[in-house]
Amino acid sequence: MTAPTTPVTTDARGGAPASRPLTTRIAAILRLQTANVANILVWPLAVLVFILFINVAISEIIQQATTNAAEAGGEADITITFNGGVAFLYIYMLIIAVQAVYLSFSLALGWGATRRDFAVGTLTFFVLMSAAYALLIATLAQVEQATSGWGRELRFFGDPSLGLDEFAPALLFSFLILLLFMSVGGAVASVYVRWRATGMYVFWAGLAIIVVGAAALIGYTDNWGTVGQFFADAGVLGTALWTLVLTATATLALYLVLRWATPRD
Amino acid sequence: MDDGRPIFLQLAERIEDGIIDGTYPDEGQLPSINEFAAFHRINPATALKGITRLVDAGLVYKRRGVGMFVAAGARDRLLAARRERFADSHIAPLLAEAQTLGLTTDELIDLIRKDTPS
Amino acid sequence: MTLTVEAHGLTKRYGSLHAVNDVSFAIPGGSIVGLLGRNGAGKTTLMQLITGQELATTGDVRVLGENPVENPRVMSTLCFVKEAQKYPEDFRVRHVMSVAPRFFPNWDAEYAERLVDEFRLNRKQRIKKLSRGQLSSVGIIVGLASRAPVTIFDEPYLGLDAIARQNFYDHLLADYSENPRTIILSTHLIDEVANLLEHAIVIDDGRIVLDAPVDELRASAVTVSGPASAVDAFVAARDVMHHQTLGGLATATISALSDADRVTATAAGLEVGPVSLQQLIIRRSGGWTTEEVSA
Structure with missing residues (x-):
């Protein structure tokens, strides 16, 4: 019968125990971010399938209509159209990123994660999610190509006019854009976590000033042509690669902003 | 359990009561500190303090790895001590209350006689 | 430790x-x-x-x-x-x-x-x-x-x-x-x-x-209660933290009593009771009042 005085995992000196490996700590954050499979996988896929289904149905109706028109003596003009439905995923992932930072930061810190663990783990989560969904989009772009646009010449996942119906370009493009959306979402959420509403006002006001200022500057110096030329020269993939600058900025911002943030709730 | 004195003292006294009334016979094993703590809903450190008091008084002894036991002769020693304190702890308040109620000492003795099972 | x-x-x-x-x-x-x-x-x-x-x-x-x-x-x-x-x-x-x-x-x-x-x-x-x-x-x-x-x-x-x-x-x-x-x-x-x-x-x-x-x-204080006169007499020479009367009865919170003091108090017809930790904290910490204690 002894007094209950021995701490459980502290070392013999009663000091802090040896540190758990960084990988274990990052894995814990990843588990936190991915535990709810419904939210990060089931729902987006279900909505995606639903949108695709609606699109196929609509294109069926249009096709019927144009065929009827042709039979009536009009022009039958069946064209390959890219409808950009996949952009839904970009927006959805942005929201996931916002939630991943805003709703999990306080819990993770209460459960003994450091801010650094949380930031690195969450950014890893962004990369893995972007890679997984890019892989899905690129694969479905291939299916789309093989089935002649779901039998309806419908292009939902890959735009052939931009060369994004091929696997590798589709994979790279989707990955870069998804990562951009997630990092920006995460960065904005981190500003909210640290500075709350005030942070949001300052952030959006600042962003507006920068965008309007840049547009004014380009217009004033009559450089819109140059800007257009830049994107034309860079091409779709080139432009996508240039977003890495933005992505890197957002990622760095997220890390630095969270580094000394205090969970309020 | 609470009469304004430290909880560990009250626990020690409770255990003493148990030894006197035979709940914990000489050489009998006592519940563990944790059991006392859980039962009385008190901090285990407080329970430990109460028991330690009994150990220090030689009424209880520890057998390493087994538990705590009532020392031989503990009951007799407690009885002797309590008898010694009886006048102070019971007679004095009794007399005080009797005085408040206007009972004379003779009346009090009669009452005691009447209520004493023969 | x-x-x-x-x-x-x-x-x-x-x-x-x-x-x-x-x-x-x-x-x-x-x-x-x-x-x-x-x-x-x-x-x-x-x-x-x-x-x-x-x-x-x-x-x-x-x-x-x-x-x-x-x-x-x-x-x-x-x-x-x-x-x-x-x-x-x-x-x-x-x-x-x-x-x-x-x-x-x-x-x-x-x-x-x-x-x-x-x-x-x-x-x-x-x-x-x-x-x-x-x-x-x-x-x-x-x-x-x-x-x-x-x-x-x-x-x-x-x-x-x-x-x-x-x-x-x-x-x-x-x-x-x-x-x-x-x-x-x-x-x-x-x-x-x-x-x-x-x-x-x-x-x-x-x-x-x-x-x-x-x-x-907890050991630092107790309450004594009983007839106001008896309470007042008992606490006269003591450090009184709190005093309350109701009709002829009084309750006082005072520093802890020795065993002998307890006997004296009991003999004087007073009841010695505990001070709740909450009361004690209020008394000892300069009287912050708990206006709401509901969960």
């Missing part, structure tokens, strides 16, 4: 507000400590400083001898159960139970599952749809099953009824007995937890007004 948490001149300022003001204390390892005080006294800020959530303006805080801020060694020994914890989007009870083990090296999954049943939680229930009391239960389960060497509960029982609270206290004691660790319990239900605590730290207006073993505190 090793010190789990130490603070020296710890201060946290928000603008001109001193949420925690030049606070120093030391919490011995493996004890249940009550962090007591009114709402807004600075309890939560102090806990945030201890758990590295908040950065000190000046002074320092050490947990297991080290600064907790961004210190993975210290942080992995902590579990901070917050009063109004947010959970990830659409999290269900089972998600919490499946993620927590990754954060707490000592997590006891079997115990956690047993607690989920005992607190009558539905594993499939969304956290968002839980009642206040059920949400508190989730936090309590995480705090207990984490077995974290330093576990901190901030008002953990909000919305829980008396039976559920008693259930929590029983589990806390039983599990603490089996797995000793440092537990800091922030609460304003002082009397409910009084017997569980080994040590009490009372904070008011950002400052520590009382820091003492509970046993010592």
